[in-house]
Amino acid sequence: MCGFLKRRLSSLSKKSSVSNALYALAILFFVFFVFLPAIYVLSLSLNVRLDALVLNSLATSFEIALLCTALSLFFGIPLAWLIARSRGFKKEVLNSLVDMPLIIPTSALGFSVYLFWGSQYGLALLEKGFWLITALHTAFVFPYVVRTVSAAFEELDPVHETAARSLGANLLTVFRTVSFPLVKSSVITGGMLAFTRSLSETGATMMAAGLAVTAPVLVLQYKNAGDVSGAVSVSVILIVSAIAFLLLAKRLAGKMSFSFERVSPRLEARLNRFSPAKNSVVLAFFFILILVPAFFFFIFLAQMKQLPSAEQMKLIFDSLGASFLVAAVVTVINLVFGFALALFIGRNKFGLGKLLETANEVVLVVPTSALGFSLALYWAGFHIPELLLIMLAHLSFTFPYIVTPIAAMVAQLDKNLEEAAATLGATPYKILSSVTMPLILPSVLAGVVMAFMRSISETGATLAVSKSISTAPVLIVKFVQSQQLVEAAVACAILFAISFVLLIVMRRSAGRKKEA
Amino acid sequence: MPEVKLKGVSKTFPGNVVALHKVDLSVKDKDYVVLLGPSGCGKTSLLKTIAGIYPPTEGEVFISGRNVTRLPIEERGVGMMFQNYALFPHLTTEKNVEYGPTMRELPPKETKSIAHKMLQLAKFPLERANSLPIELSGGMQQRVALARALASQSSLLLLDEPLSALDAKIGEELRLELRCLVKKLGLTAIHVTHSQEEAMSTADTIIVMNQGSVMQVGSPEEVYFNPANLFVADFVGEANFFEGEIKPAHSNPKLFVRFLGKDFDLSKAKSSKLSRGAEKVVVVFRPEKLVISKRKPYHENFVHAKIESRRFMGEKIRYELSSGASQIVVKRMGFGKSFQVGDSAFVSFDASDATLFDLPREHWEKLVGRQTV
Numbered sequence: 001m002c003g004f005l006k007r008r009l010s011s012l013s014k015k016s017s018v019s020n021a022l023y024a025l026a027i028l029f030f031v032f033f034v035f036l037p038a039i040y041v042l043s044l045s046l047n048v049r050l051d052a053l054v055l056n057s058l059a060t061s062f063e064i065a066l067l068c069t070a071l072s073l074f075f076g077i078p079l080a081w082l083i084a085r086s087r088g089f090k091k092e093v094l095n096s097l098v099d100m101p102l103i104i105p106t107s108a109l110g111f112s113v114y115l116f117w118g119s120q121y122g123l124a125l126l127e128k129g130f131w132l133i134t135a136l137h138t139a140f141v142f143p144y145v146v147r148t149v150s151a152a153f154e155e156l157d158p159v160h161e162t163a164a165r166s167l168g169a170n171l172l173t174v175f176r177t178v179s180f181p182l183v184k185s186s187v188i189t190g191g192m193l194a195f196t197r198s199l200s201e202t203g204a205t206m207m208a209a210g211l212a213v214t215a216p217v218l219v220l221q222y223k224n225a226g227d228v229s230g231a232v233s234v235s236v237i238l239i240v241s242a243i244a245f246l247l248l249a250k251r252l253a254g255k256m257s258f259s260f261e262r263v264s265p266r267l268e269a270r271l272n273r274f275s276p277a278k279n280s281v282v283l284a285f286f287f288i289l290i291l292v293p294a295f296f297f298f299i300f301l302a303q304m305k306q307l308p309s310a311e312q313m314k315l316i317f318d319s320l321g322a323s324f325l326v327a328a329v330v331t332v333i334n335l336v337f338g339f340a341l342a343l344f345i346g347r348n349k350f351g352l353g354k355l356l357e358t359a360n361e362v363v364l365v366v367p368t369s370a371l372g373f374s375l376a377l378y379w380a381g382f383h384i385p386e387l388l389l390i391m392l393a394h395l396s397f398t399f400p401y402i403v404t405p406i407a408a409m410v411a412q413l414d415k416n417l418e419e420a421a422a423t424l425g426a427t428p429y430k431i432l433s434s435v436t437m438p439l440i441l442p443s444v445l446a447g448v449v450m451a452f453m454r455s456i457s458e459t460g461a462t463l464a465v466s467k468s469i470s471t472a473p474v475l476i477v478k479f480v481q482s483q484q485l486v487e488a489a490v491a492c493a494i495l496f497a498i499s500f501v502l503l504i505v506m507r508r509s510a511g512r513k514k515e516a
Numbered sequence: 517m518p519e520v521k522l523k524g525v526s527k528t529f530p531g532n533v534v535a536l537h538k539v540d541l542s543v544k545d546k547d548y549v550v551l552l553g554p555s556g557c558g559k560t561s562l563l564k565t566i567a568g569i570y571p572p573t574e575g576e577v578f579i580s581g582r583n584v585t586r587l588p589i590e591e592r593g594v595g596m597m598f599q600n601y602a603l604f605p606h607l608t609t610e611k612n613v614e615y616g617p618t619m620r621e622l623p624p625k626e627t628k629s630i631a632h633k634m635l636q637l638a639k640f641p642l643e644r645a646n647s648l649p650i651e652l653s654g655g656m657q658q659r660v661a662l663a664r665a666l667a668s669q670s671s672l673l674l675l676d677e678p679l680s681a682l683d684a685k686i687g688e689e690l691r692l693e694l695r696c697l698v699k700k701l702g703l704t705a706i707h708v709t710h711s712q713e714e715a716m717s718t719a720d721t722i723i724v725m726n727q728g729s730v731m732q733v734g735s736p737e738e739v740y741f742n743p744a745n746l747f748v749a750d751f752v753g754e755a756n757f758f759e760g761e762i763k764p765a766h767s768n769p770k771l772f773v774r775f776l777g778k779d780f781d782l783s784k785a786k787s788s789k790l791s792r793g794a795e796k797v798v799v800v801f802r803p804e805k806l807v808i809s810k811r812k813p814y815h816e817n818f819v820h821a822k823i824e825s826r827r828f829m830g831e832k833i834r835y836e837l838s839s840g841a842s843q844i845v846v847k848r849m850g851f852g853k854s855f856q857v858g859d860s861a862f863v864s865f866d867a868s869d870a871t872l873f874d875l876p877r878e879h880w881e882k883l884v885g886r887q888t889v
């Protein structure tokens with residue numbers, strides 16, 4: 001049976017009309033299920049009302065995003081450098097510690113950070129509001145910056161640094177004149193990732209917001225209050241400014257250049273002596289402001305020594321069931337269409353690659369609560385059941401996470417390999433399964449893990465489209481808002497544990513597939 | 517001024533990989549030294565130890581009489597040209613060359629003029645000075661790398677396989693230019709290569725390395741015609757290796773050796789490397805030092821042989837002959853009478869062109885195997 005199917009596929013794939021039909025299907029899926037729903041609200045731009053509340057919330061969002069991005073870059077680049085240049089045990093420990101906050105779903109992270117800074121169970125230093133939100137956002141965007149930049153440092157050929165030193169440059173000067181300029185584009189990528197993630201964060205922010213209102217939170221407040229035109233206004237402005245920011249950052253990135261004369265190498269040689277002190281400061285920042293707050297909910301749980309009632313536990317497990325069901329279904333569907341679209345983009349068929357890539361980036365930067373609200377309007381006429389609507393929302397915002405890494409890998413793929421396979425008599429299907437697939441598998445797995453984790457931890461879009469169903473992170477937000485801290489902590493712990501185990505299983509299976 | 521001295525330098529990498537083993541070495545001022553050896557023998561490691569990139573596990577490094585063993589790279593002041601050049605990809609040609617002077621905080625004007633001068637010396641077309649490295653051809657990149665190393669204004673130049681990324685013709689041209697430039701500027705150069713031809717044609721002094729140790733130091737002629745051991749004889753150029761046996765001397769002061777089925781008087785052969793009382797020996801001849809003739813020579817130093825193959829190599833013709841079970845390689849100038857495959861001929865030699873070594877216990881087959889293939 002299976003053999004028959006393969007032969008059938010082989011003969012089908014010879015006809016380019018068949019593969020073109022598959023591509024067309026993927027593009028249709030992307031346009032009507034991912035892209036248009038995400039920005040549908042823009043079609044209502046004419047109704048936008050620009051009152052002080054809307055503009056203030058937008059300003060608050062941008063201020064927080066800028067601040068936490070700047071902090072993350074300031075401490076994250078030296079930390080990334082430290083990780084990339086250390087060896088052995090130290091490197092492994094630092095690497096896994098940096099990854100840790102990425103595994104905690106954002107609402108759990110937000111809860112934990114709130115407990116640490118804002119509640120009487122922790123330091124009780126920060127009131128709910130601007131600074132607590134900033135502390136929270138810094139904690140959750142920091143790993144994105146460090147990951148992106150340290151990966152770039154790792155890939156750097158050390159010979160350039162050695163060459164610079166042999167020409168008389170001290171370590172600090174080498175960093176400024178050679179290493180840093182060479183990873184510039186990754187720094188910008190990391191910074192943009194941090195900025196857009198901060199701009200879009202909703203659920204965790206709601207816990208920390210108090211009277212301060214960020215734009216994504218305001219979308220939900222208006223929506224819950226039944227003020228559609230208000231929600232439309234904030235959504236439109238939020239989406240437009242996020243996209244404008246994306247374009248602006250891309251423009252700037254190309255123009256930025258470095259001159260190496262400006263700072264005195266001798267001064268830097270002297271400064272270089274403080275390098276150990278700098279490392280301690282960076283590590284202290286990482287531990288005190290990122291790591292400890294992120295895991296504080298465990299300490300809180302240990303203090304409380306009590307469990308939620310059976311009724312509450314059932315709520316928690318129901319929400320977990322919904323979360324994992326949504327994440328699984330959405331990831332599988334997106335994998336099918338995302339894979340096809342990634343091939344299309346990576347191979348730049350009909351010159352449409354760039355356009356679709358940009359469309360994907362747009363979806364990526366649209367703040368999720370605005371996306372969810374827009375999507376709810378888009379599907380409003382179809383009377384879609386709530387669970388399905390949640391799935392549609394998750395389908396939309398996780399899609400780029402699958403497409404982007406695969407498309408990048410496909411574009412990098414040595415074209416000669418596929419051509420070599422073709423000269424050896426392989427059909428397009430055979431080439432895909434025996435050459436292309438194995439080579440891009442790591443990126444496929446990376447995309448799947450990323451999309452799945454994003455779906456598990458998402459709150460903004462879910463809150464924007466749901467009424468009665470709660471996914472796990474949404475439930476955590478609700479618990480915190482009604483001061484059920486123990487329930488929230490238990491839900492966080494379970495969500496974290498499951499995510500952690502899943503991630504390890506996925507990484508393991510990825511590793512094993514690589515060996516095979 | 518910059519002579520380089522290594523005293524007992526060893527370098528061991530994790531996993532007990534010995535890259536350098538107790539290397540003692542001294543490089544004279546203004547000498548063009550070529551470091552020659554097979555892949556993985558530790559040439560790059562030696563160079564990087566001198567530059568300060570690898571700290572030695574053991575031993576000391578002196579530059580101009582100063583102990584620099586603990587000095588970091590940036591304070592050693594050596595000009596290094598890297599294998600594959602290591603040009604900074606984000607900086608233009610000009611900025612690449614200005615890098616060294618800028619680090620010494622010379623005034624911008626001087627920095628620029630040094631860079632231009634060095635680019636000119638390296639024969640880089642100045643109108644391309646604003647190009648990025650990827651926009652340049654391999655030959656041009658090589659020139660930029662050279663100019664950058666020169667602009668450090670160090671009088672010690674370290675070159676790690678500077679020509680390996682170029683095609684043969686350009687490589688040949690550039691290696692002579694390189695030598696001329698080094699001589700013109702009065703620099704000391706250490707040039708790493710695994711091509712014995714490159715070494716022969718550029719070096720004042722050749723250092724032959726194998727498995728982390730220095731095998732021989734000498735002029736190209738010395739190394740070629742008077743190899744210190746079987747490895748050098750084998751690695752540098754081609755050689756004939758014949759297994760022989762020393763005939764008991766009785767009261768005769770002469771040295772008779774039996775090889776190729778005959779007893780020969782090798783009293784005049786270079787036998788200084790032979791240990792006292794040795795019985796089994798290896799007799800080494802360079803192919804150029806053997807003579808083929810149709811007519812029987814007037815002296816006794818000849819064997820009968822049959823031409824097995826003939827290969828035209830430009831200036832020379834290379835013959836392979838068989839004599840009994842042995843193979844003999846002879847190279848002859850390409851003019852004059854030539855021999856055809858199947859001809860029988862006499863191979864004769866002058867005893868003073870033979871070099872004698874003790875027969876090693878191991879690896880002997882490999883050595884002989886090489887020349888019979």
Ligand SMILES: Nc1ncnc2c1ncn2[C@@H]1O[C@H](COP(=O)(O)OP(=O)(O)OP(=O)(O)O)[C@@H](O)[C@H]1O
Nearest residue numbers: 529533534535554555556557558559560561562710
């Ligand atoms: N950074 C390193 N880490 C571990 N082992 C190394 C390192 N550099 C060199 N080695 C080992 O040391 C030995 C000598 O290497 P080296 O690079 O000096 O050889 P080489 O003579 O320059 O060879 P090639 O001609 O191939 O460049 C090799 O066995 C190599 O594997």
Ligand SMILES: [Mg+2]
Nearest residue numbers: 559560561599
């Ligand atoms: Mg080397």
